Amino acid sequence: MVKTDIRNYLRIRPIEEGIVIDHLRPGTGLFILNLLNYEGLRVTPGLNYDTSKEIDGELLYDGKKDIMFIEGGELTSDHIGAISIVSPLAVINHIKESKVINKIASKDRIAEYATGEEYSGKLGVLEVPNSLGNILLCANPKCTTNKEGGDRCFEVIQKPTESLDLVVGCGYCEKEFYGDVIRFYTGQRLSDVGKTRYYLK
Amino acid sequence: MVKITSKEKIITSFKGRHVISIRDFKKEELDLILDQAEILEKIPRAEKCKILDGYHLGIIFYEPSTRTKISFTRAADTLGMKWEGIADPKTSSASKGETLRDTVRNLVGYEFDALVIRHNDDGSVRRASEYSHYPNKHLEFPGEPIPILNGGDGSNQHPTQTMLDLYTIKESQGTMDSLTYLFHNDLKNGRTIHSLAEALLLYQPKKVYFCSSSRLKMPRHIISKYKKSDIEFEEVSRYEDVLPEVDILYDTRPQLERENFTDDLKERIKSMYRIRAHTIKEKAKESMKIMHPLPRNQNLMSPEEECDDLPQAYYFKQAHNGLFVRQALLCLVKGVSF
Numbered sequence A: 001m002v003k004t005d006i007r008n009y010l011r012i013r014p015i016e017e018g019i020v021i022d023h024l025r026p027g028t029g030l031f032i033l034n035l036l037n038y039e040g041l042r043v044t045p046g047l048n049y050d051t052s053k054e055i056d057g058e059l060l061y062d063g064k065k066d067i068m069f070i071e072g073g074e075l076t077s078d079h080i081g082a083i084s085i086v087s088p089l090a091v092i093n094h095i096k097e098s099k100v101i102n103k104i105a106s107k108d109r110i111a112e113y114a115t116g117e118e119y120s121g122k123l124g125v126l127e128v129p130n131s132l133g134n135i136l137l138c139a140n141p142k143c144t145t146n147k148e149g150g151d152r153c154f155e156v157i158q159k160p161t162e163s164l165d166l167v168v169g170c171g172y173c174e175k176e177f178y179g180d181v182i183r184f185y186t187g188q189r190l191s192d193v194g195k196t197r198y199y200l201k
Numbered sequence B: 001m002v003k004i005t006s007k008e009k010i011i012t013s014f015k016g017r018h019v020i021s022i023r024d025f026k027k028e029e030l031d032l033i034l035d036q037a038e039i040l041e042k043i044p045r046a047e048k049c050k051i052l053d054g055y056h057l058g059i060i061f062y063e064p065s066t067r068t069k070i071s072f073t074r075a076a077d078t079l080g081m082k083w084e085g086i087a088d089p090k091t092s093s094a095s096k097g098e099t100l101r102d103t104v105r106n107l108v109g110y111e112f113d114a115l116v117i118r119h120n121d122d123g124s125v126r127r128a129s130e131y132s133h134y135p136n137k138h139l140e141f142p143g144e145p146i147p148i149l150n151g152g153d154g155s156n157q158h159p160t161q162t163m164l165d166l167y168t169i170k171e172s173q174g175t176m177d178s179l180t181y182l183f184h185n186d187l188k189n190g191r192t193i194h195s196l197a198e199a200l201l202l203y204q205p206k207k208v209y210f211c212s213s214s215r216l217k218m219p220r221h222i223i224s225k226y227k228k229s230d231i232e233f234e235e236v237s238r239y240e241d242v243l244p245e246v247d248i249l250y251d252t253r254p255q256l257e258r259e260n261f262t263d264d265l266k267e268r269i270k271s272m273y274r275i276r277a278h279t280i281k282e283k284a285k286e287s288m289k290i291m292h293p294l295p296r297n298q299n300l301m302s303p304e305e306e307c308d309d310l311p312q313a314y315y316f317k318q319a320h321n322g323l324f325v326r327q328a329l330l331c332l333v334k335g336v337s338f
């Protein structure tokens, strides 16, 4: 007889060991979920959560966000790279024994955490890395990585800014790609998540 | 204590090195290759053929290229190096679905001293170079990885071509710096032109002109590299106007078969972007050199045969220079220098 564990129906259990990716730009949650799901990580997505902002001691509604709860998993540097590209204002929390021990976030947020009193753990900057690995696919059909497979590597030639698109160069065929041509190993295109509106200053 | 000069350091770093992409080389390293090629050009044949006596070169060409192949086999022969052309991979293992990296893994066991690979897939030779060590890391490591030389990987790189172009410029003008360059005709489809234009970023040209039809312009990624550099450059549409300033005119064959143009447009491009002997005679410096990666097209393509007798015609010497550059590379990757 199949027994149903009622706890599976509860909303979200607090994570004891794992990662919470908070403040994901709404719409990027499913995209990130796909990337993580590909590797069999145990993920609970939270989409379109309300965010609030404290202004003059009052909590005010401040739009929507997506959240990912990952139980017992680790993110690779490629995952973090992908998050930095699609949602540069996300906050990645490492949780151990129910406590946040490490936060990776944008420079501005890091500055807030560093001066604030709420958090005293480790801090790391979330920024687009100088290179990416297997997380991307080469857009050149004649590239050896598409013909014969094998590991991939990409140099980040241009980090995205308000006016400039991300440009990556394949370490094998040396072709450069930007904008909509950039594709992740799940088959998702960067353009699937739209242009990120919250660029860093 | 013996002081190690920077030149000696570079020479040591060449031993066992792969030659995959011109981008992997610093200016000092390119200069060393050119210096070695210059020395080798002057060594008498009888002496030269002892330099790599006892060494073996494997040549794997998945894509036919008679000129590149003969240039490598002659470079080996003239250095006294034995070579073996590995039978057309199309008819052997590759047709059974063997990957290039497995082919290389197999060949490294046969005591070759270097391999030259030409393959249709972009980036394939870099991948192959990752497998040029002994196949299983758990077994005892028998020595250095076998150096792999790229004889052309699809539309990507043909580094020895770029090196021979640089050698030709240096040989004819004495330097790569303070010269005015004109890249002419199909700037969109030629990997030779792209690699040379990128390599020149390591030097200090006086000015670089890119002359082409608006449909066959230099790709954006190269233009943006020039924009970021200090080098003065300009995109022009007629070579006649700037010709008097030019020291190196690098012409190419328009690869119109790759383009979806009307026949009318193809004809217009062919006739407009054709180097004419009388224009060269009228406007070019005597010291200017016309270079071309060859083959040139028989019909109307430039440079025409009428240019062959001009003092500026240099493309056949350019092709011959490939021999010395490839000799230099074979020596350097085996740790031999002069």
Ligand SMILES: [Zn+2]
Residues within 6 Å of the ligand: A138, A139, A140, A143, A144, A145, A170, A171, A172, A173, A174, A175, B123
């Ligand atoms: Zn590629």
